[in-house]
Amino acid sequence: MNDARRRLTVVAGVLAALTLFVAVAAASELGSGQITVDIRIHHSRYEPSVLTVPLGRPIRFVFHNEDPIEHEWIVGDAQVHEAHRTGTEQRHGERPTEVSIPALGTVTTIVTFPASGPLLYICHLPGHEAYGMAGTLTIR
Numbered sequence: 557m558n559d560a561r562r563r564l565t566v567v568a569g570v571l572a573a574l575t576l577f578v579a580v581a582a583a584s585e586l587g588s589g590q591i592t593v594d595i596r597i598h599h600s601r602y603e604p605s606v607l608t609v610p611l612g613r614p615i616r617f618v619f620h621n622e623d624p625i626e627h628e629w630i631v632g633d634a635q636v637h638e639a640h641r642t643g644t645e646q647r648h649g650e651r652p653t654e655v656s657i658p659a660l661g662t663v664t665t666i667v668t669f670p671a672s673g674p675l676l677y678i679c680h681l682p683g684h685e686a687y688g689m690a691g692t693l694t695i696r
C-alpha cells in the first residue's frame with residue numbers, strides 16, 4: 557500500500573468510528589451501561605419511527621402516549637408480527653418486547669437485543685398498522 561492510499565484508509569476508519577459514536581451518543585446517557593430511548597405516540601404514530609440502537613446493551617424504551625386511546629408496541633421480525641396480526645392477546649406486559657400503553661399513559665420497558673439486524677415495531681390494535689403505526693428499529 558502506498559502512503560497516500562494508507563492515509564485514505566486511516567481517514568475512512570476514523571470517519572466510520574466518529575459516525576458510530578455520534579449515533580450512539582444521540583440516544584444515550586453517557587457513562588451508564590443503559591441507554592434510554594423516548595418514543596412519543598401522537599395521533600396514532602410513533603415518533604420517531606426510525607431508530608438505531610446498539611447490539612447487546614440494555615435499551616430502556618419509554619413510551620409517552622399522548623392519545624386518548626390505548627396503543628401497543630410490539631417489536632420483532634416478520635414472523636412475530638404475523639403472529640400478532642392474527643393474535644388474540646388483549647393485553648401485553650409479560651414480555652419486554654410486547655408492551656401495552658394505556659391512554660395518556662407512560663410505560664417503560666428494557667430490552668437487550670442479542671442479534672443485529674432490522675426489526676419492525678408495530679401497534680397491532682385494529683386498524684392502527686394500516687393507518688401507519690409502525691416503525692423500523694436497526695440493531696448494530
Ligand SMILES: [Cu+2]
Nearest residue numbers: 627628679684
Ligand atoms: Cu395503536
